[in-house]
């Protein structure tokens with residue numbers, strides 16, 4: 319069976335994707351620095367999968383290392399070759415992801431997200447592994463209307479984090495554009511990934527303060543936070559609060575599997591593809607749904623708009639549907655139920 323290197327594989331989206339890859343029989347090599355995640359996510363994956371495969375451990379190679387160090391990346395390729403499990407493709411999640419942090423620490427963000435990816439590409443080229451799925455974001459888009467965002471929309475990031483994602487896409491596209499390039503590259507532009515695996519064993523585990531809406535919903539529900547502040551009640555949307563495309567992390571993980579199948583069978587190329595549901599949900603609607611589905615109360619009050627926020631960010635996902643043969647299967651109720659289940663089972667995270 320094929321071997322895949324998953325950088326950042328113990329994080330939120332990485333761990334759910336590893337689970338799906340393992341279910342399909344792939345061998346996985348995970349390179350992770352654990353600066354914002356825990357190896358416990360992999361222990362939990364083993365617990366989930368042991369029921370179907372008692373030897374699942376043999377398919378998982380977890381290696382501590384940082385993409386900022388080229389030698390750490392080389393080490394993984396070296397190990398895989400020694401084990402006779404040549405890495406066929408890379409899913410590249412490793413990176414920093416807080417917008418507010420990126421404004422405070424731009425150098426750290428450029429170093430991790432951009433220099434780290436350049437290191438990875440150099441090593442991949444050296445080991446003749448030229449297939450990569452890159453974890454990009456809808457944050458690359460310019461959005462000023464209530465139109466669905468398709469891949470040909472203008473890109474114009476508005477914070478350092480977004481710029482690092484956009485820059486990596488650009489570097490990968492340059493690599494692909496060379497004459498006789500053998501690289502197969504897919505950049506997956508995520509909308510708002512939320513929820514958790516339905517087992518309640520793995521989920522989002524933010525270290526420190528959560529800025530995004532979803533972890534705050536579950537924190538309020540469990541009593542770790544007193545209420546939610548809604549940023550703005552006067553957006554040009556149907557109820558005045560911001561509208562986003564919340565996608566269940568398991569749908570996203572399955573999107574990676576579909577993209578991997580696509581990547582490995584197609585000719586060398588570069589593609590950017592949205593992973594979203596195409597359905598918008600407002601902050602108020604999200605809170606109300608969470609309350610109803612889980613029978614909990616979420617106190618909230620309104621605050622001014624957050625700097626840099628947009629009214630409406632929703633995917634046109636037709637390219638993913640047609641090219642990858644992928645369709646999201648879970649709705650906003652599933653998101654609310656599964657994320658709450660994870661939080662209840664893990665009140666202190668991992």
Ligand code: UD1
Nearest residue numbers: 417455457529530531532547548549560561562601626627
């Ligand atoms: C944020 C990032 C984006 C990243 C995405 C996924 C920003 C500006 N953008 O998107 O780059 O890809 O997370 O991690 O941070 N909201 C509140 N109160 C809160 C928090 C959020 O009302 O305490 C509202 C926001 O105004 C927005 C919606 O909830 O309308 C979603 O916000 P959030 O979860 O932070 O995600 P995004 O800002 O869409």
